Amino acid sequence: DTAVSQTPKYLVTQMGNDKSIKCEQNLGHDTMYWYKQDSKKFLKIMFSYNNKELIINETVPNRFSPKSPDKAHLNLHINSLELGDSAVYFCASSQKPSGGAYGGLEQYFGPGTRLTVT
Amino acid sequence: AQSVSQHNHHVILSEAASLELGCNYSYGGTVNLFWYVQYPGQHLQLLLKYFSGDPLVKGIKGFEAEFIKSKFSFNLRKPSVQWSDTAEYFCAVNVPNDYKLSFGAGTTVTVRA
Numbered sequence: 001d002t003a004v005s006q007t008p009k010y011l012v013t014q015m016g017n018d019k020s021i022k023c024e025q026n027l028g029h030d031t032m033y034w035y036k037q038d039s040k041k042f043l044k045i046m047f048s049y050n051n052k053e054l055i056i057n058e059t060v061p062n063r064f065s066p067k068s069p070d071k072a073h074l075n076l077h078i079n080s081l082e083l084g085d086s087a088v089y090f091c092a093s094s095q096k097p098s099g100g101a102y103g104g105l106e107q108y109f110g111p112g113t114r115l116t117v118t
Numbered sequence: 119a120q121s122v123s124q125h126n127h128h129v130i131l132s133e134a135a136s137l138e139l140g141c142n143y144s145y146g147g148t149v150n151l152f153w154y155v156q157y158p159g160q161h162l163q164l165l166l167k168y169f170s171g172d173p174l175v176k177g178i179k180g181f182e183a184e185f186i187k188s189k190f191s192f193n194l195r196k197p198s199v200q201w202s203d204t205a206e207y208f209c210a211v212n213v214p215n216d217y218k219l220s221f222g223a224g225t226t227v228t229v230r231a
Binding site: 004031033040041042043044045048050055056090092094096097098104105106107108109110111112 | 150152154156160161162163164167169206208212214215216217218219220221223224226
């Protein structure tokens, strides 16, 4: 069973279109994330939801809107796509930090969605 | 905010050679440290992590990393690489009880048969 799944795997679309990427996790985690990996492989956090509540909202254009219908799903909707949005988008999930002095967490990543905007 | 530096952009090795990838972070307090690997066309997988305790951490596939607090470093090592270790390697840092994971820029490792 796939722990964190994303659809679609590939998405090719034209500038100006609106598209969505879906993510689901079956790990029972409370927290989900969206990352963007650019052409140089740099990974940057975009958003995070904990129990359907937005907890991380990095500086991304407001054309990007995450939606979490329940704690097992986190979707990413992108309006008015631009060439610069071309990237691989990764979904991830984790439990909440373990607490205490070291409060660590481990994130589990999905397979990625390669978005190409032409 | 914490930041992560990975010194090597691209490392090319022959099979059976030893590998060491550098990772330094900038944050004065307690941190949790991670190494992730991304094989070609695949998602990120956790290689190993350090939260506390023994600073020498062993992970999967024969990898290990050593946390040196005085040097703010968490270097990844493998004594003898295989062709299948060809991948992108990412160091990451997290502040305790924070949800945010900060990644380094990654190091591409190419192992020649």
